[in-house]
Amino acid sequence: MAGIHASPAELLASLPTAERQKAIESLSLETKAQLAHHWPFWARQNQREPEGDDWVYWLILAGRGFGKTRTGAETVRQWVKTCEMVNLIGATVDDARDIMIEGESGILAICPNDERPVYRKNESKLLWPNGAVSLVFTADAPERLRGKQHMRLWADEMASWRYGEAWDQAKFGLRLGPHPRAVITTTPRPVKNIKDLVKDRATIVTRGTTYDNRANLAPTFFEEIVKRYEGTRLGRQELNAEILEDVPGALWTREMITHLPASALPPMKRIVVAIDPPATSGESSNEAGIIVDGLGEDGRAYVLADRSGVMTPREWAVAAVTAFREFEADRIVAEVNQGGEMVEQVIRSVDTHVPFKAVRASRGKYVRAEPISALYARGLVDHVGQFEALEDQMCSYTPDFDRGNSSPDRLDAHVWAMSDLFPSMVAEKKSPLTRPKLQGPNGLGAQGWMAR
Numbered sequence: 001m002a003g004i005h006a007s008p009a010e011l012l013a014s015l016p017t018a019e020r021q022k023a024i025e026s027l028s029l030e031t032k033a034q035l036a037h038h039w040p041f042w043a044r045q046n047q048r049e050p051e052g053d054d055w056v057y058w059l060i061l062a063g064r065g066f067g068k069t070r071t072g073a074e075t076v077r078q079w080v081k082t083c084e085m086v087n088l089i090g091a092t093v094d095d096a097r098d099i100m101i102e103g104e105s106g107i108l109a110i111c112p113n114d115e116r117p118v119y120r121k122n123e124s125k126l127l128w129p130n131g132a133v134s135l136v137f138t139a140d141a142p143e144r145l146r147g148k149q150h151m152r153l154w155a156d157e158m159a160s161w162r163y164g165e166a167w168d169q170a171k172f173g174l175r176l177g178p179h180p181r182a183v184i185t186t187t188p189r190p191v192k193n194i195k196d197l198v199k200d201r202a203t204i205v206t207r208g209t210t211y212d213n214r215a216n217l218a219p220t221f222f223e224e225i226v227k228r229y230e231g232t233r234l235g236r237q238e239l240n241a242e243i244l245e246d247v248p249g250a251l252w253t254r255e256m257i258t259h260l261p262a263s264a265l266p267p268m269k270r271i272v273v274a275i276d277p278p279a280t281s282g283e284s285s286n287e288a289g290i291i292v293d294g295l296g297e298d299g300r301a302y303v304l305a306d307r308s309g310v311m312t313p314r315e316w317a318v319a320a321v322t323a324f325r326e327f328e329a330d331r332i333v334a335e336v337n338q339g340g341e342m343v344e345q346v347i348r349s350v351d352t353h354v355p356f357k358a359v360r361a362s363r364g365k366y367v368r369a370e371p372i373s374a375l376y377a378r379g380l381v382d383h384v385g386q387f388e389a390l391e392d393q394m395c396s397y398t399p400d401f402d403r404g405n406s407s408p409d410r411l412d413a414h415v416w417a418m419s420d421l422f423p424s425m426v427a428e429k430k431s432p433l434t435r436p437k438l439q440g441p442n443g444l445g446a447q448g449w450m451a452r
Helices: 008-013 017-025 029-035 068-079 093-101 165-173 192-199 210-216 219-229 233-238 313-326 341-348 365-377 388-395 409-421
Strands: 057-062 086-090 118-120 125-127 133-138 152-156 181-186 203-208 258-260 268-276 289-296 301-306 331-335 356-359 381-384
Touching: 008 017, 057 068, 057 192, 068 086, 068 093, 068 152, 068 181, 086 093, 093 133, 093 152, 133 165, 152 165, 192 203, 219 233, 268 313, 268 409, 289 313, 289 409, 301 388, 301 409, 313 331, 313 341, 331 341, 331 409, 341 356, 356 409, 365 409, 388 409
Parallel strands: 057 181, 057 203, 086 133, 086 152, 152 181, 258 381, 268 331, 301 381, 331 356
Antiparallel strands: 118 125, 125 133, 268 289, 289 301
16 A cells, blocks of 8 residues: 555555556556656655745655665756756765765666766766766865855765764855755754754755655565664664654763864874773674774863774774874773773784773763763863764763663773873772783784684
């Protein structure tokens, strides 16, 4: 049975077999061939461009699998027929290339041969057969957008952009032609740009869920993924596309987190790379939390990078040492409750001379995080860009975490880093800064743990 937003294709598929067959046989061969790339035939009601001239931004807030990429790509395809400059902004270089342009629902896939543009990767542009041009930008390089002009824009997954200032620069350039416009396709998160767009009178908001596109998604996706997250807070955001506000009782709120462009970062007095190692290694293990924090000469703290992920011990050690070198940090700090001396040994296997400090938790996570939350409440911490996963953990961190099975590894690492930068605010037992302990001709001694 077709839904309330059903496309003509879905309505046709819902007809009784005989009636559907008769309708198809009534079409000429030419019409049947054209239908393959005729977007109005495939688009659901909530995938069609709004009517009228009284809007500038079309914000599509939709769940995973809704068809956001296809909608954005088809909108660009239509716009280039009348606009000679329709530009793209992806979250990262890889996202712009792999999703917006070359993805299975991206621009190259949905265009018929006579409309398909030439993609010049090295020049970051698309050249359309009719002479239109699409420049390709990324939100992790907002300075490239400065001074650039657009007639139309497609901005993808804005809620996950690291630098919110990229949207500011994009809006400054949206000034060519009689009706400059932008389509923004994203799974929602309660970040400032999204909330501002929702409130903007020049915005038309379209909402959609994963369930809207069920007919085109694999049954196993619903059996394994959707059912797992239905009814959860994460599912409400990722499937139902709800903008979730603050969690009652959490140590942080979204308003407490301020974001700073990299260009405004002051000189650093100290920089620390902190690690919260997982207890096990493997695809099903928890993440290794790896956070880089700095103390500025202005006395404020700055979150500089999040290099966390599911990794083997060797991989997270390499990631931490790489961050140490990249940011010219003062030391690596790591919790050793789980791995003991082996945590230091695996770090030494990557760099035998890196300054290392072991820390051991003697209090619960929530209690250790409270003084760091207080720093935010006093306005003493800035995030250099947006750190989606870390900020989600912060703003959902309640006392229940200590009693549950969830592991906020990124937040744990952040707390350790901040505790090292502001030692007077914490009362943990201190471990001395250590230098290499030679354990044989190669100074390693951690091969067994690393091999897990």
